[in-house]
Amino acid sequence: MTAQIIDGKAFAATVREKVAGHVARLKEENGITPGLAVVLVGEDPASQVYVRSKGKQTVEVGMNSYEHKLDVETSEADLLALIDQLNNDPQVHGILVQLPLPSHLNEDLVINSIDPAKDVDGFHISNVGLLGTGQKSMVPCTPLGCLMMLRDHHGSLSGMDAVVIGRSNIVGKPMAQLLLGDSCTVTIAHSRTKDLPDVVRRADIVVAAVGRPEMVPGDWIKEGATVIDVGINRIDAPEKGEGKTRLVGDVHFESAAARAGAITPVPGGVGPMTIACLLANTVTACCRANGLAEPDGLTA
16 A cells, blocks of 8 residues: 655645635725835844745745845844834734744744734744634644645545644644634644654644654554654755755655555655745734635635
């Protein structure tokens, strides 16, 4: 048995198409253009690549992109003043502060200074609380992307046994909340879980988000289970030549694909969905801000 590959790149393209269609309608029928503001503090190379990609895709779907690049020495007061300005700007519907921030800035303070209605990352404590109590919120992009792929593959997730490996605030915890919301039986497992292989073997759905390369081998996977691999880890690849590297997930792909019913690859699985869902969240925030119907199929 070989698993069906869940193509995140292709799925993300369909999400962006839906977003673009909705943006076009908002412009045509309401004269509104959704706007996303991205704030980058410092010169972190990975963050710069992300921000460029976010800006490019924002413009491609017809939205306004506002980029604010601040010096690494920027004071907390100046950063908070910029966020306040964006909170009060009616042209800006989504605000994203690129993490990690330089160490002299308090991440929690900065994130919680964003207007929760514009918090398209879904990290504000109000949105976390709303998600946890099953109310309408902004949902973190990566778990939202995972949920969309699972719904697309299975239709209904009701009654399925799901194990989330990893308990981060960014993926693990919100992922568990979303799966509960879709009536799964959910276990959150982590590095201290006893008999982790046995816990994972029960699962119809495995979401791996621990950040440890190829930690989950194929023999942990139940026959026919769906595996969503959130991990993106760079490891040495001497077979490609000296000093070369390659990207792998948290799941050992070849052995897991031999047992799973469906699996996301790394790269090309969950990764492309994250920015697509950021764009979807920005459109959702714009619709909510203007009292308009939310886009179909782009929310949790």
